[in-house]
Amino acid sequence: MPPETPVLDSFQTPQDIRRLSPTQVKALADEVRAETIDVVSKTGGHLGSALGVVELTVALHHTFETPRDILIWDVGHQCYPHKILTGRRDRIRSLRQGGGLSGFTKRSESPYDPFGAAHAATSISAALGFCAARDQKGEDHKVIAVIGDGSMSAGMAYEAMNNAAETTRNLTVILNDNDMSIAPPVGGMSAYLANLVSGGAYQAVRRWGKSVAERLPRSIFELVRKSEEFSRTYVTGGTFFEELGFYYVGPIDGHNMEHLCQVLRRVREIRDRPVLVHVVTQKGKGYEPAENAADKYHGVAKFDVITGEQSKPKSNAPSYTEVFASELIKQARRDDRIVAITAAMPSGTGLDRFAEVFPTRCYDVGIAEQHAVTFAAGLAAEGMKPFCAIYSTFLQRGYDQVAHDVSLQNLPVRFAIDRAGLVGADGATHAGAFDIGYLGALPQMMIMAASDEAELAAMIATATAYDDGPSAFRYPRGDGVGVTIPDVAQPLAIGKGRIVREGSKVAILSLGARLQEALKAADMLAARGLSTTVADARFAKPLDKDLILQLARHHECLITVEEGSVGGFGGFVLHYLAGEGALDNALKIRTLTLPDVYQDQDSQTNQYAEAGLDAAGIVLTAVRALGLEDVLAAKLVKG
């Protein structure tokens, strides 16, 4: 290959990486880094994490026989270099776009993605499953899990490590330690890892290397350094990981390609015990704006490569997250029993702002949703008012805790459920689809959904005032609609909705932020001569039974609308009306929910259109329910 040909362009198959010389491998890493920056500048995405693992990714594919060897990325948000190297380069510019590549690893996308992810700390458990299957089948390939230091704060990682040595002798765990989660990492394990890096062999080897480097001929120095460094890292004993039955190798420099490949080659041969390789990397490595940013460009919008400036769309309304933060701060100024909890998402939930005002009343417990929920239960049991702010999708992980520790004991934990409904570019793994159903199944749970930012403020006031049991309020990703928020929001009447527009033929009962689409649909229906009532349910539990009966009795057609899956609000309404015998008459009732499929990434607008949850979808449902498709079509033809 001529020296000027980019290594990346010379690939026929990903297996070609294994034939590259050390110089080419280094060049390849540089090319992959440049391409990753360029791609994400146009698509947005998880840049910092991807940049931190460029060398590691190249080294892994260079050393191991993927896809025969199983490589599992934890979370999967750092996998862009992996995608570039594994046959998806031609589609990499469709990353996170509708119809394009997922921003995470995904089994259906490639044989190089043996296990999909997006929620943290699943990799070691999954890898162990792959190991057990391999061992059962008498096969001999390697299985590698790459997990970040932030994800190491999650319970699943410990459950898996605790089980590793008893399950297999042949597992490689790479701990990718960039000393960052989305925010700076928290907790004892993080401190322990920092200690290993700052006090252990890593610094000693680096210091030793520096002091002798100038005095030895380069070739001799390299030889000595390699064997010395490897043996030092290899025999470092007494770590937590070794107590669990792992060989501990590290800490090693995750950006030193030569060293990385050498260590991985040796690790590849170990088959008598699970190995944990502690690799030290830098989040945002190689792109100055990312390296210098506090969040290391964890998740970015499209940006200008030269300046690093991100292009965030302008809005006249605050985001729901911002409203949550401001309103909770207001409530907390008046009520010193209010405390807030986040599971490693201070900026995403807005609790970073709360922590600035009330540093001692905000708890970041790490990626530990289960713990966050039971921790909140303990606080509530002692008379505090905990607001447990967790995205809908991540609260799934704490479901048993919500059921067993909170709901069963009727403890007044307040769940602030951000990212309710479809979330756009993160796709199916992050959709807040299920919380209405899974929380609604629990006795004693009060559930609200905000239709705009003023409603959210009122719901926060309601949750603050409500001490009789657990409560939850959900709100979507993105900006509000621009309504005025009162200085002092007032609590809502529990279990009472509101009529927003009066009509007579069709009733749309909306729960949550689809209300605007419901109102648009009402306009469109009115234009077709169909007088339409629009109501905002506010509560999924308890239901506003009077309102529902009134809508059912006085309209020919009732349509429920929600940003949630089948088995949620619409199901509760149907259940109630069936019990009342209200479905025995001529009422035409339809429940609009998210479809019973996992929807891939796209813009939120397109996702909702695909789900039939936009104004056009609501109109179509009403027209079909009333059997008027032909009549209206004929009218349209006549003009």
Ligand SMILES: Cc1ncc(C[n+]2csc(CCOP(=O)(O)OP(=O)(O)O)c2C)c(N)n1
């Ligand atoms: C269960 C769960 N909770 C929260 C998140 C949100 N989240 C995604 S990446 C991340 C930080 C992960 O840190 P680390 O594993 O160190 O990876 P890094 O981003 O530093 O590469 C968090 C909190 C998640 N994906 N899954």
Ligand SMILES: CC(=O)[C@@H](O)[C@H](O)COP(=O)(O)O
């Ligand atoms: C990978 C991950 O889980 C988070 O980084 C997530 O993508 C954040 O989502 P938001 O951008 O909605 O906060």
Ligand SMILES: [Mg+2]
């Ligand atoms: Mg990290």
